[in-house]
Amino acid sequence: MAKGAARVLGVAMTHTSLHRRALLAAAGLAVPALALPTLAFAQTPAPAQAGPFRFKGFQGRDTDAERGFFEVPEDRRDPRSRKIRLSYVRFASTAAKPGPPIIYLAGGPGGLATRALAGPRFPIMMALREVADVIAFDQRGTGLSNHIPERPVSKGPPPAFTQAGLTAYFREDFQNAWADWTKAGIAMTGYNTEQNADDIDDLRRHLGADKVDLWGISYGTHLALSMLKRHGDRVSRVALASLEGQDQTVKRPAAVDTLLRQVDGLLAADPAVRAAIPDLPALMRRVHAKLEAAPVAITATLNGAPVTLRIGGFAIQLMTGGLIANPQTLVMLPGLYLALDAGRTEVLTRFANEFANLLGIAGMPEAMDLASGISPRRLALVRREAKTAVLGEALNFPMPQLLGVVPGVDLGEDFRAPLRIDHPALLLAGTLDGRTPMSEQDEVAAQFRRKSRVIVENAGHNVFEAHPEVQDLLVRFFRSEAVSDTRLSLPPPRFSLA
Incomplete structure (x- = not known):
């Protein structure tokens, strides 16, 4: 979790490649002044040495760590493909008898594990070191594991930020980028979740471990499922949050509508907000259509120069797809939509550069989502629901809009087929997660036969750090202690009209 939404808010859903996943791509939605760290523009890795170093963590804390590298084929199916160097950071266990290494899998696709564990998840990582080594693995195409050259944003006039304008722009730009990278000798066909899962097993061998444990979120759970399918005998146990199933790269618009109706119900707790907004979904639809x-025109910075962007309703849907990820930003919806409905479009100024960042192609996030694809049955369902849904097809942009741009990369129905999973599993979810809605997560959870579920009332996508008791549950689980189904609760979000 591309999504465009993710980009606009700068996430990294987990947070979380704005492309869907840039906005939220990875691990957490950081919202300083609504500027989310964009994952969409991956930088060519700077030189780095293997060995010990001080890892700078959350709120000025740091710790000893060790950086390591190993090599894999860029596309194992092509004997001519080059070797690429993948990077990880190892946090050594403090236990006398450590358990299997715990490998952290960031979301996105496109999120950085090392960035995620330097943020609010840093204390959890430190606690898990009491159980085993914790490995922050930066997946192929990210961080120091990125070997796709940075692609500059086109210097031509930006497209209209409407559904038609952005779809046409992305299809052409991604097709051109793919062709350019391929001509440069980059095996773009290797950037898919199966190859990513094989990388994890190669990392396991590199670490000298018989088995590993997996700790992941969002796209990281999508990746973990592929690891279980391909190398399940090498996995001991898994702790996964904000589940994304094998055929859930594109979320169902109706599931998001359910979440928005839930939010609309929460508005009733404040009579002033309820009076101003009798029906939140109706207000949102009206603004999008208008x-x-x-x-409307807003000024942003692109390629170091001011540029005018024409922001349509589809761009607002993309923005909202990022805002609904977590309660901290979800509460902004009433004020934003009331202002836009009243013609006060200056409220978009704070998002201007995030909108401009939507125009970048990173390579890894888009390729991963395109390869994971969507089954014909689900695609027909998504498109049918999108016709009347509040956010339409915007939540997952640029999927399914990129379908067919690069033929032959879809991993197929066997990849997307559900599993029967017997590994011990701790599955965490927030009831206000707008990126991986609860109904979708329930479908994935049904595949696990030995699971405990932790549901955090009023938490969002970034559920790992949402409640203080989650850390202890994770530690107990990875220690192989019994963890029963648990329901935790946070105060409901307080909405504002400002």
């Missing part, structure tokens, strides 16, 4: 028909 701006899609008549986009």
Whole structure:
């Protein structure tokens, strides 16, 4: 979790490649002034040495760590493909008898494990060191594991930020980027979740471990499922949050509508908010239709120079797809939509550069999502639901909009087929997660036969750090202690009209 939404808010859903996943791509939605760290523009890795170093963690804390590298084929199916160097950071266990290494899998695709564990998940990582080594693995195409050259944003006039304008732009730009990278000798066909899972097993061998444990979120759970399918005998146990199934790269618009109706119900707790917004989904639909028909101009910075962007309703849907990830930003919806409905489009100024960042192609996030694809049955369902859904097809942009741009990369129905999973599993979810809605997560959870579920009431996508009791549950689980189904609760979000 591309998504465009993710980009606009700068996430990294987990947070979380804005492309869906840039906004939220990875691990956490950091929202300083609503600027989310964009994952969409991956940088060519700087030189780095293997060995010990001081890892700078959350809120000025740091710890001893060790950086390591190993090599894999860029595409194992092509004997001519080059070797690429993948990077990880190892946090050594403090236990007398450590358990299997715990490998952290970031979301996105496109999120950085090392960045995620330097943020609010740093204390959890430190606690888990009491059980085993913790490994922050930066997946192929990210961080120091990125070997796809950075692609500059086109210097031509930006497209209209409408559904038609952005779809046409992304299809052409991604097709051109793929062709350019392929001509440069990059095996873009190797950037898929099966190869990513094989990387994890190669990392296991590199570490000298018989088995590993997996700790992941969002796309990291999608990756973990592939690891279980391909190398399940080498996995001991898994702790996964904000589940994304094998055929859930594109989320169901109706599931997001359910979440928005839930949010609309929460508005009733404040009479002033309820009076101003009798029906939140209706207000949102009205704003989207108005701006899609008549986009508004805002000024942003692109390629170091000011540029005028024409923001349509589809761009607002993308923005909202990022805001609904977590309660901290979900509470902004009433004020933003009331302002836009009243014509006060200056409220978009704070998002201007995030909108501009939507125009970048990173390579790894888009390729991963395109390869994971969507089954024909689900695609038909998504498109049918999108016709009337509040956010339409925007939540997962640029999927399914990129389908067919690069033929032959889809991993197929066997990849997307559900599993029967017998590994011990701790599955965590937040009831206000707008990126991986609860109904979708329930479908994935049904595949696990030996599971404990932790549901955090009023938490969002970034559920690992949402409640203080989660850390202890993770430690107990990875110690192989019994953890029963648990329901935790946070105060409901307080909405504002400002």
